[in-house]
Amino acid sequence: MAYTRGLNAASQFGDPLILTCTVNVSNAETNVPIKVPWDNVDLTYAYTITTTVIDTGDCALILEIDAADGTSLATATIANSGTAVGTIDEFSMTAGNHASRMNLLNSNIINLSVDGSSGNGQFVLYLYFEPSQYA
Amino acid sequence: MVYTRMGDRTSWNNPIVVSVYVNNSIAETNVPVYIPHNDVRCVYIYSLVTTAIDATAAMEVDFEYVDSGGTTEFATMQVAGSSTVGTVDEATITDALTAAKMNQDGYIQIEIDGSSTGTGAINIWFYFEPIL
Numbered sequence: 261m262a263y264t265r266g267l268n269a270a271s272q273f274g275d276p277l278i279l280t281c282t283v284n285v286s287n288a289e290t291n292v293p294i295k296v297p298w299d300n301v302d303l304t305y306a307y308t309i310t311t312t313v314i315d316t317g318d319c320a321l322i323l324e325i326d327a328a329d330g331t332s333l334a335t336a337t338i339a340n341s342g343t344a345v346g347t348i349d350e351f352s353m354t355a356g357n358h359a360s361r362m363n364l365l366n367s368n369i370i371n372l373s374v375d376g377s378s379g380n381g382q383f384v385l386y387l388y389f390e391p392s393q394y395a
Numbered sequence: 396m397v398y399t400r401m402g403d404r405t406s407w408n409n410p411i412v413v414s415v416y417v418n419n420s421i422a423e424t425n426v427p428v429y430i431p432h433n434d435v436r437c438v439y440i441y442s443l444v445t446t447a448i449d450a451t452a453a454m455e456v457d458f459e460y461v462d463s464g465g466t467t468e469f470a471t472m473q474v475a476g477s478s479t480v481g482t483v484d485e486a487t488i489t490d491a492l493t494a495a496k497m498n499q500d501g502y503i504q505i506e507i508d509g510s511s512t513g514t515g516a517i518n519i520w521f522y523f524e525p526i527l
């Protein structure tokens with residue numbers, strides 16, 4: 261899924277707001293909560309870029325609303341050692357849930373669930389936000 | 396310190412956010428981060444552990460503003476030893492006057508002074524608002 265401005269053509273920002281986070285892979289499910297710093301935004305796109313090669317198993321990623329095992333926003337998989345540094349993997353958005361109108365004032369977070377591989381590897385996560393279609 | 400928006404909401408809707416990934420360090424290590432805008436104040440800083448901090452000591456993090464006027468510490472934070480992945484820590488603003496006016500001709504210096512093995516890593520997010 262390539263990013264195309266999706267939900268609001270007449271954006272109050274004009275362009276997406278972007279959050280980044282560098283994440284190390286883990287051999288057990290690990291939760292990384294990222295605060296949403298803006299009001300009335302929807303997550304419309306997310307991708308990763310590998311910065312250290314992933315080792316012996318795929319790295320499964322889920323973006324969830326507010327808490328570990330919260331409602332799924334999007335999922336992605338970074339393949340194991342075949343994935344070289346510089347590889348981009350895009351998230352598949354969970355239908356409907358990305359338009360969730362997250363808010364700073366509600367202390368909403370995006371929880372990144374990281375599971376696998378055997379523990380080596382690193383990537384940078386990019387989250388694109390747009391003004392909520394419900395704002 | 397919980398972030399609550401300052402200023403006039405009608406002319407400013409959302410903070411400018413800058414993020415940086417920093418490794419823990421045995422000895423004092425300085426990481427400069429450019430401020431991408433003029434006439435902003437740093438209103439909130441928090442960190443997220445992405446590699447567990449080792450058990451030997453806390454990861455001390457100080458934030459300094461550097462410009463032609465010198466170097467001034469304006470915020471501090473401590474990530475406890477043994478902190479697990481996903482741990483959130485918020486910085487305390489210690490010099491509100493310095494935090495209240497920053498420019499592109501200055502930069503923020505992150506001073507890391509870690510545990511005795513230096514294992515661990517964090518992401519740091521800075522929230523800026525314009526000076527109104």
